[in-house]
Amino acid sequence: MRYMRVGPAGAERPVAHVDGRYFDLSGVTRDIDGAFLAAGGLAGALTGGTGGTATDAELVAGLPELDVAGQRIGAPIARPGVVLCVGLNYAAHAAESGAQPPQSPVIFYKAPNTVVGPDDDVLIPRGSTKTDWEVELAVVIGRTARYLESPEAALAHVAGYAVANDVSEREFQLEVSGGQWSKGKSCETFNPLGPWLVTPDEVGDPGKLGLRLWVNGEPRQDSSTADMIFDVAYLVWYLSQYTVLEPGDLVNTGTPQGVALSGRFPYLVPGDVVELEIDRLGRQRSVVRAAA
Numbered sequence: 001m002r003y004m005r006v007g008p009a010g011a012e013r014p015v016a017h018v019d020g021r022y023f024d025l026s027g028v029t030r031d032i033d034g035a036f037l038a039a040g041g042l043a044g045a046l047t048g049g050t051g052g053t054a055t056d057a058e059l060v061a062g063l064p065e066l067d068v069a070g071q072r073i074g075a076p077i078a079r080p081g082v083v084l085c086v087g088l089n090y091a092a093h094a095a096e097s098g099a100q101p102p103q104s105p106v107i108f109y110k111a112p113n114t115v116v117g118p119d120d121d122v123l124i125p126r127g128s129t130k131t132d133w134e135v136e137l138a139v140v141i142g143r144t145a146r147y148l149e150s151p152e153a154a155l156a157h158v159a160g161y162a163v164a165n166d167v168s169e170r171e172f173q174l175e176v177s178g179g180q181w182s183k184g185k186s187c188e189t190f191n192p193l194g195p196w197l198v199t200p201d202e203v204g205d206p207g208k209l210g211l212r213l214w215v216n217g218e219p220r221q222d223s224s225t226a227d228m229i230f231d232v233a234y235l236v237w238y239l240s241q242y243t244v245l246e247p248g249d250l251v252n253t254g255t256p257q258g259v260a261l262s263g264r265f266p267y268l269v270p271g272d273v274v275e276l277e278i279d280r281l282g283r284q285r286s287v288v289r290a291a292a
Contacts, residue, residue, distance in 0.1 A: 001042060001056050002196040003032045003160070005074040006066070009117070012074035015066060016042060017196060018056045023063040032197065033078040034248030037142045037159040041199065074117045076162055076197035077140055080250040083110040083191060084243075085166060086235060087181065089254025090227045096262040105230050105238055110166070111186035115250070118194035118284035122167055123291040124270060125187045130170035131268045131288075134255035135213040135221050135276040137206065138164035139232055140197055145245040154236035159247070160197040161206060163278045165213075165286065166252050167191065170261050188291065193250070195282045203280055206232045211256065213276040220265060221276075223256030 005012035006022075014025040014032045028045045029036040039045055042059050087106035088094045094101050124131045142159025166185065173184020203209070206225060213221040225231075230238070235253060239245055260267045268274070270290045277283040 001199045022066040023060040031078045038247035075193040083250045085252040086254040090256040092257035096257045108181040114191035122286045123189045132168045132260045134166040136164045136252045138162040139251040141245045141249040145240040148240040151233040151237040154233040160199045165192045209279045211278045221258035
């Protein structure tokens with residue numbers, strides 16, 4: 001199943017995307033949010049939480065069909081309670097940053113209000129000269145994860161996956177940070193997400209996904225989640241030892257090599273176009289503009 005949200009910012013409609021067709025979920029759930037995901041998504045909503053074995057096509061049968069052409073695509077989940085991010089989680093990215101591979105995950109928080117639609121504008125903050133891009137595999141939590149026993153238990157707590165751009169302002173993050181990265185990560189529009197939330201059964205192994213990013217049509221990042229130092233299952237398990245992950249929460253799992261911070265590429269300026277994609281999860285396109 002692919003879930004998405006369509007419509008103006010703040011008034012998005014929940015939608016299921018099945019076999020190239022779009023179905024309105026407004027009569028089933030108010031939003032693609034933590035309550036909907038915790039209940040088992042569409043299957044749970046239609047069966048009172050018992051699930052079942054119906055196919056995606058059977059689940060959407062009888063629901064109103066939508067034409068989404070020309071409509072804004074919002075982030076595929078409602079505003080998460082928390083956005084947790086993992087730094088230096090790709091071996092090649094750690095190397096290009098001049099850092100040793102971390103012995104344990106590097107964790108930082110990002111403001112939940114950074115989450116915007118996959119094609120919304122990215123705004124360069126006032127005074128910024130080092131706004132950077134980061135294509136990332138995003139993990140959305142579907143069941144409460146608290147002190148999980150092992151990484152093997154973790155994937156059962158994942159509702160699905162999405163494409164994320166962990167936009168970063170490197171001066172704010174590293175030079176005037178006061179020791180915390182979140183200042184350079186939490187500017188408005190700094191987390192385009194989507195277009196879809198794709199359920200695990202459609203994704204397969206999250207450790208075997210290609211991810212790519214272009215700026216103005218020129219390749220910047222081209223890698224695979226196989227280069228992750230800590231895989232998705234380990235990260236969800238690890239985080240659950242320190243905080244409670246709740247349904248609808250978002251985890252950005254790190255970026256591969258090829259960012260502007262490497263010194264190989266210029267930072268973003270107004271007018272740039274950033275495009276990114278992950279296998280089976282869809283594609284984004286954001287225009288960079290200056291914050292008013």
